[in-house]
Amino acid sequence: MKQRITYIVKNPESFTPSQISVQNDAQRPSFTLTNVDAVKEHRLTLGLDELPKEISKLLQQWHELHIRWASDRPYAAIPPFTSRVSPGLHLFFTPLPSTPDDAFCAALHSFVSPGLKCASMGETAIKMPVLSERFRMSASWQYYAYLEDMEAVGRLLRGKVCGEAEGKGACEDWVRRVGEASYVDVDYDTISRTVVVTAVWDSDGEEGWNDTILLPSPDATVEIGVLNHESNADAEDIQFGGFLTVLGQDDRPKATRFQTPTRHYPLLLPSTSASEPPTLHPLTYTTSLNQPTGLHPTLTLTLPAQHLTPPSRTCKLHAHLTLPSYLFIDKYQFTDPLFLASHKLASLRSLSGATDLEAPDWVVQQCASAALFELVVPEPERIPLGPIASRLPEYGYVDDLASYKEVMPTGDWNVSISLHLRYLPAATRSHERVPVPWSVVFWACRADAGAQHPSNPFDRTHLGYEGLFGPKTRFMHVEPSNGTHMVEWIDVPVLDTRRAGWVEGGTVGVVVLAFLGLCWVLFGGNGNGRRREEGKGQGKKTQ
Template identity: 35%
Template sequence: MRQRTTFFHRNEDAIDPASLQVSGRTLSGPSIKAVREDRFTLGLDELPAELQELLRLSQELYIRWASPVPYQAIGPWSSRLSPGLHVFYTPQADAKANVASDHELCLLLRRLGSVECSTPHKSFSRLPNDRFSHSTALEYYQPVYDLSNFVEYVVQYACAPSDAECKTRFDAVKQASSLDFSYDTISHVVKVTSLWGRQHQPLSISAPASHRVEVGLLTPNEPPHLEQHEIGVTGLLTVLGEDSKPAPTMFTFPSRHKQANTGFSSTFLTPTGLHPTMQLHIDSNQPPMEEDSYCALHALLTLPRTIFADKYQLEDTLFLASKNLTALQYISQPVDLEAPDYVMDIWGSSVLLELSTPVTESKEGFTAEIPLHLRYQSPQHGSESTFEVPYPAVFWACAAEEGTKFPSSPFDRINLGYDGLFGPRTLFWHLDPVAKSGSDQLVIGGKVPVLDLDKSRSINTVTSIVVVVGFAWVVYRLLMVYLRTGYGVAQPVKAAEKKQQ
């Protein structure tokens, strides 16, 4: 196992290098206000047997979790996802391996929380990986906002029953801002990455004897000739157990994800009803790159199956223009426009919309409105149910210069769902989500009317009476017509009438 722990801080939050102490396989120092990333790289033989079997039957598996609590990201960790559990998966081409991995994957996901997954064939939606080769085949999402189940799953395999320190270390993951699990058959290794947003971080790292642990304290740096698609950093690196003191470093690396240094908020217009409208308030209409670079503002909605967007409604250009929308760029398939929530197997749908930004010389905010539709919910005790929708990911997609390449970097984050919908030379400039007033969650919702089980018995009785009375009335009217006209009984034809004919 290899571990890399990185603290990325602003220049004004730097600490004195002389305050860092390296003793054997331990580094300690004063707390620092920074973003912290822990990345573990493991071989398959270091994983639980059930997970080894699943990965051997998989071509690619990426599990991404994002916290519903807002956090501040800096440096190379600017990419964003809607809060919740995202899974991007490509099975092997072998049909037998496909069937086995289907069962194993949903079994694993159910260990991570309240996950409704039967098989990837039924519960996952298909991504258009024929458009760009860097996209996985299948996508899945569930609104899991807590990592407690995941931590319990890891602790039972990674920590001895008497190892309290190990359990305490993993308990800290419950407060993480994001968690990634990545595997592909090319690298044949697993990378598990946890990230904590910018806050005061304790600076005390110990390395077990069997692990290689590298610790970095980095800060932004802008050397001459830094390209727009690159990030420059400087700071200190230490390999625990090998270095006696931190060593200075300076380097640049390509990054497809950067910060737009502006924010957005999301809410539902009231009253919501059965056709709620999501309103996005964007703080700035100015693109992050020079005028000669093409940039377009996008919003990626991740919608649980309780709610959906009507792709036919979003194809009307005049209607889109009235909502400050430009075009529907992508919607996952299939999306049943009529089915109630409780009969569906698929997780929901994802929608990529291009927003229409007002063209002005000055920086100003604007709003965009996205019409959505609720499905009928399961009957319950009470006449109303609640629904929740995570914040979308909002970003500028800008075209990098011709010939720009994005080779692998030490802080790569790929397969986020939307990056596979753009070309390989696209730069993503992310807007920071801001929770609405009075909330500390990046989740919005409302109430929807449902059938009240407490009143359903009387409703059934009245409905039955109305049906019986209506049927009796129809039979009565038919009988009266029959008796008046005599239809159905042969009538003799008079001789005189025959002559006239």
């Protein structure tokens, strides 16, 4: 087993080398941090022979399997931990030709939750769209379910994984901490036959991290880095400086500085000095639902208009939504240019998954749908620089750009996306509360170093939307607003089975009355009519 632990310091000015220390114990060396305010990543790399047989056998049924779970709590997007997915559980996978169709759902119900919606792999999973044929970093299928926390999964793993481990207590403590992470990734592919588990935490309270990392065994090593993000002249690279330690090999922290290309990058303010630390751009977004929601809710993305300047001319603003099966998008609405313009949308670039417009939720087999929208951004206003410049057109002068300045409009820029709710199954209550996860908002820009992205040791792929762009695409993520949970809730009216008795009885009564009325028309009324007609005919014959 290999371990790599990385701390990215949030405020480099508040960090000093005295906050880290290494104990060179011959039996069990350790690394200690004291009050370090940082984002932490803990990555484990395990071979199949290091896992319990049940889990090892399960993984060998897939050509590749990528699990992405994200909390609904906002977290600091400090490079290189910048990429995002919608809150909930995302699974991206490619089965082997010999994989049974029911293997996916059986594993999902056994290791995650038996209540998750899953009938079979072919019916429930979403076929992954790949719009760029040159970009193949995407699995074949996707599954999504809103999973608020990892407690149930953690309890299961503590029993299946930690129960057979030598350091059971340390294993259970690590699994418990993973349940508190901002996001968790699990990656497996049949070529390397290794499992990579990555957990990222935003912080550890107001005091920061107070960790003591012990060497798990005499022949093991643990790579530890305490780094900070530095300014860099190359706009497509990120640069770090700090200290690196390989616990169990060379216990002395060594100063280091390195830079690497990155596919996912935070939105930063232009730096005026190479010595100043990078500063996050003030652009953020919030998500809300127009009230009352009804059965046709409108999802509204709110961004400050004055900060919606593209980072470069090649950048386009996008929003990627992953919706549970009880919500769907009517793609025909988004083919009307007037409708798109009124909602500040440029286009619906991609839509996959459960898109049936009429079916109720209990009929829809697919787990979710995914949509990618390109958003419209406000145009800057051109303001004359003086009274002379404002009168230039009166004298026939050509509009001179040097005589004007461009100013972005102020206020909120609201982008609205029309959604539709499916009818939900009857329940023992009048309303069902369902979650609507926030979308991921980012600028998609052209990059020149696309082929070098895999060299980034922190690179994160298989997020559901990279395959919708070319290989030389750079994603600059917009931060969600702090202090809110990245999920909205809708109270959907459903049939209350506690009060449905009169509905059933009334329906039966109406059917019976209708049947009796029909019988009267067919047999009773028509028979009297025939007798009257026969009586008239007999009277005519007598005359």
